[in-house]
Amino acid sequence: MNEASDTPISIEALRRGDRQEFARLVDHFSPLIYRLALKMLGNEQDAEDVLQNTFLQVFRHMKEFEARSSLSTWLYRIAANEALMLLRRRRPETALTDNLPDEEPLEEPAQFIDWCCLPEEELLSAEGRARLDEAIRLLPETLRVVFLLRDIEGLSIQETSQALGLSETAVKTRLLRARLRLREMLSTYYTERLNAGSTAHD
């Protein structure tokens, strides 16, 4: 990283319409926004559309940014909205039924095999990685976006709540639901791998 990229991005310069500063902003955040969009939508073309629309929105609305949240949280907020809107346009019929209200009781765990002892090369094989990605795609979108912001992009609970316009309690509930569902899905797969391994050794 060179000296210029270490300097914090100047909100003042962005508000003045400084194009070089805007290019620095794009340079810094575009890989993060693209990753979020790709994991949210599971499709490269859709992810690219969300990426472009996000920065077009940022460009248009920069003067309205009030710094109540950080710049990165604001960017994630725009990107998450763009991704959710695209999903809802594509699948309006599933958008609501797919998503559980936060008040519903938590789904109880059903898988109780401990697969943590599997070797790393088995856990993170090409097939294992594909299953990790697939499990994210199988989450309802309202849980998926919370999980991605918190556990993949590394936002705090507070930042995630600001980015999604949700209460911190709602973020925590959705995060727990997402993690528990992923655990169930991964447990199904890795238990199969455990059984395959023990059969191979018999």
Added chain:
Amino acid sequence: MTEHEHAKCRELLGFLSDYVDGTLGEQLCQEIERHMRECQNCRVVVDTLRKTISLYHETAGPADLPNGVRQRLYRTLNLDEFLR
């Protein structure tokens, strides 16, 4: 598993995210740990939940933007002159 133990598992389930993130109060942590000493199923749930999260952290890696996507983005934003 007895009825009582099962109710305890349910009661503690809602705190597991905070527990694995290390943001749960000490008293509840102790309660979860006391329960886990007696409940094999909850031990497995906590261990595999931790492992699930850590696998996602490990595989997230540095974010990467394909060059073609980057070029088209800069063009859309009229920022071609800053493409390096």
